[in-house]
Amino acid sequence: MTKVDRRILKSQEAIKKAFIELLNEKGFDKMTIQDISDRANVNRRTVYLHYLDKFDLLDKMIEEHIIHLRNMFESLLETDIISAGQAFFEYFEINYLFFSTMMVGGGAPHFRAQYLELSVELLKTEVNVTEGKNKGLHKDIILQFVAAAYVEIVEWWLKEGMPHPPRVMAEQLGELVERIL
Amino acid sequence: MTKVDRRILKSQEAIKKAFIELLNEKGFDKMTIQDISDRANVNRRTVYLHYLDKFDLLDKMIEEHIIHLRNMFESLLETDIISAGQAFFEYFEINYLFFSTMMVGGGAPHFRAQYLELSVELLKTEVNVTEGKNKGLHKDIILQFVAAAYVEIVEWWLKEGMPHPPRVMAEQLGELVERIL
DNA sequence: TTTAATGTGTGTATTAATGCACGAAACGCA
DNA sequence: TGCGTTTCGTGCATTAATACACACATTAAA
Numbered sequence: 001m002t003k004v005d006r007r008i009l010k011s012q013e014a015i016k017k018a019f020i021e022l023l024n025e026k027g028f029d030k031m032t033i034q035d036i037s038d039r040a041n042v043n044r045r046t047v048y049l050h051y052l053d054k055f056d057l058l059d060k061m062i063e064e065h066i067i068h069l070r071n072m073f074e075s076l077l078e079t080d081i082i083s084a085g086q087a088f089f090e091y092f093e094i095n096y097l098f099f100s101t102m103m104v105g106g107g108a109p110h111f112r113a114q115y116l117e118l119s120v121e122l123l124k125t126e127v128n129v130t131e132g133k134n135k136g137l138h139k140d141i142i143l144q145f146v147a148a149a150y151v152e153i154v155e156w157w158l159k160e161g162m163p164h165p166p167r168v169m170a171e172q173l174g175e176l177v178e179r180i181l
Numbered sequence: 182m183t184k185v186d187r188r189i190l191k192s193q194e195a196i197k198k199a200f201i202e203l204l205n206e207k208g209f210d211k212m213t214i215q216d217i218s219d220r221a222n223v224n225r226r227t228v229y230l231h232y233l234d235k236f237d238l239l240d241k242m243i244e245e246h247i248i249h250l251r252n253m254f255e256s257l258l259e260t261d262i263i264s265a266g267q268a269f270f271e272y273f274e275i276n277y278l279f280f281s282t283m284m285v286g287g288g289a290p291h292f293r294a295q296y297l298e299l300s301v302e303l304l305k306t307e308v309n310v311t312e313g314k315n316k317g318l319h320k321d322i323i324l325q326f327v328a329a330a331y332v333e334i335v336e337w338w339l340k341e342g343m344p345h346p347p348r349v350m351a352e353q354l355g356e357l358v359e360r361i362l
Numbered sequence: 363t364t365t366a367a368t369g370t371g372t373g374t375a376t377t378a379a380t381g382c383a384c385g386a387a388a389c390g391c392a
Numbered sequence: 393t394g395c396g397t398t399t400c401g402t403g404c405a406t407t408a409a410t411a412c413a414c415a416c417a418t419t420a421a422a
Binding site: 214233 | 398
Binding site: 003007 | 368369371372381
């Protein structure tokens with residue numbers, strides 16, 4: 001972990017904060033780089049110094065969340081599946097402002113693709129086709145099946161404004177997944 | 182008004198904000214430049230780029246308030262003395278955090294000196310010794326007398342935690358000054 | 363449809379901020 | 393008192409951010 005120049009952190013912090021705020025107020029399409037730099041109190045040139053355009057900015061922000069989710073998964077390996085699932089839903093809940101507004105703002109596809117990829121990767125260690133009820137089935141099919149369900153549920157849950165608390169989501173989802181894996 | 186580099190404004194803003202916070206928490210004597218730069222999320226070197234030391238920082242902050250007060254005076258020339266006085270006390274009230282903690286933190290002498298100077302300057306236009314009740318008296322004596330009273334009252338008011346609202350202070354002070362000028 | 367205004371992405375010279383290192387001064391404490 | 397630690401104030405090379413300008417695209421109004 002080489003030390004990052006404090007100016008870089010401050011600029012990126014300000015830009016990302018401004019981005020989230022504007023995502024709320026005008027949506028992704030309506031906001032301009034001008035808006036972002038104004039809000040962040042940063043020169044417009046500085047935004048281009050860190051990001052290619054607003055799409056890249058969005059991607060990088062999603063990327064950060066994906067990384068965070070992956071780290072969460074690794075630190076939750078010893079935890080039971082319900083509590084682990086709950087932790088994930090709570091993370092989405094905390095960052096609801098970002099994720100939900102991204103959905104209505106048109107950023108959903110980017111998030112969906114990356115989150116799906118992550119889910120498949122994480123589930124790899126959980127699926128067993130050499131014994132048990134899935135003996136003889138194709139691992140890649142099961143993976144894709146379950147991962148897609150996970151992603152779709154999260155997206156639905158966010159779009160609907162979190163109609164059930166994290167714990168309930170984790171419990172019911174755990175029940176369903178139990179029947180498959 | 183030549184345009185100031187945005188970085189300068191941001192750095193100074195952060196430093197001053199940190200200074201006020203620390204003035205509250207540890208007082209002027211206990212705080213170090215290190216503390217200030219840490220809190221401001223700025224390199225220690227940057228503080229020295231803008232200020233000689235913490236005394237200079239304090240002075241410059243007071244100076245800014247003095248300038249603000251002078252501008253207020255000029256924009257209140259047409260206003261009646263009570264309302265004008267009220268505006269001043271309200272300004273001190275808004276910046277109570279700074280002024281009051283400065284008093285207990287040991288910065289009072291610096292403020293007192295500059296505020297006294299300003300008061301004398303501003304009162305110059307108000308005192309008339311060519312006619313009226315003060316005909317024949319020395320202008321400089323009257324000036325010093327009234328200005329000192331003003332300053333002392335403000336200091337007392339701040340130290341005591343603003344025991345009366347701005348309006349009341351302005352009214353009573355107006356009454357007293359009326360008898361002299 | 364033409365025109366004006368706004369936004370984009372980039373080049374560039376300049377400037378402010380950074381990180382680091384240093385000796386000296388001030389401080390806290392055994 | 394002496395001694396280790398902290399803070400100070402500064403020098404310096406490097407880097408990030410800035411202001412400004414430009415050509416071009418997009419949008420909105422006349």
